[in-house]
Amino acid sequence: MTTAARVLAFDVFGTVVDWHGSIVREVDRMKLAVDGDAFANAWRAGYQPAMAEVRKGQKAWTKIDVLHRMILDRILDEFGLNHSDEPTRQNLNRIWHRLAPWPDTVPGLLRLKQRFTIVTLSNGNLGLLSNMAKAAGLPWDLILSAEVFRHYKPDPETYLGIADVFDLAPQEIMLVAAHTDDLQAAQQCGLKTAYIHRPTEFGKQQLKAMPDVSGFDVSADSFTSLAAALGC
Secondary structure, X not given: OXXXXXXXXXXXXXXXXXXXXXXXXXXXXXXXXXXXXXXXXHHHHOHHHHHHHHHOOOOOOOOHHHHHHHHHXXXXXXXXXXXXXXXHHHHHHHHHHOOOEOOOHHHHHHHXXXXXXXXXXXXXXXXXXXXXXXXXXXXXXXXXXXXXXXXXXXXXXXXXXXXXXXXXOHHHEEEEEOOHHHHHXXXXXXXXXXXXXXXXXXXXXXXXXXXXXXXXXXXXXXXXXXHHHOOO
């Protein structure tokens, strides 16, 4: 397949890294008396509502680390872990800094990097994304975040901000994501789109069905198959 894209911008949580599996493993390692699957999904469920408060102007700009901690404090109460001390809470919140990549992530990124500039376009804050890249060996050319643009996806400023950073037309950027709403918002801004199917993003007990991806430029089940589709 041919594409005019010069820069691939990657969603991170769920697309590049396995947030659910990583949280479950850490909860088990810390021997917390909770269902790790339910705990991980409850934590993630608070993500969009928290960002929506910022996007709607109900809350001043607040980075994801702070939003994650607000959600964490609430669900610790819900799961009967309100006795958790401050060091435990801080350690839990840092899980998002050390999420494990999917098995195909690093090999696929290395192949894609040979032809394209590869960058993040995540709602995660810069410190979080930098620590994650170091821990997981993610070979980004540049780490970009909603924090740079002071807008959370799907605000247009995030997608168009990538084009502005590289002084490119929107159609020269391709968003790679496992979430159709993210891709549709990018498409509305003129970006090219690549869907990556991550069926176990929410765990094996909640498999994601394959959506209709006919409207996107590319679809793949891994970064390595995406690399093959893009001629890498």
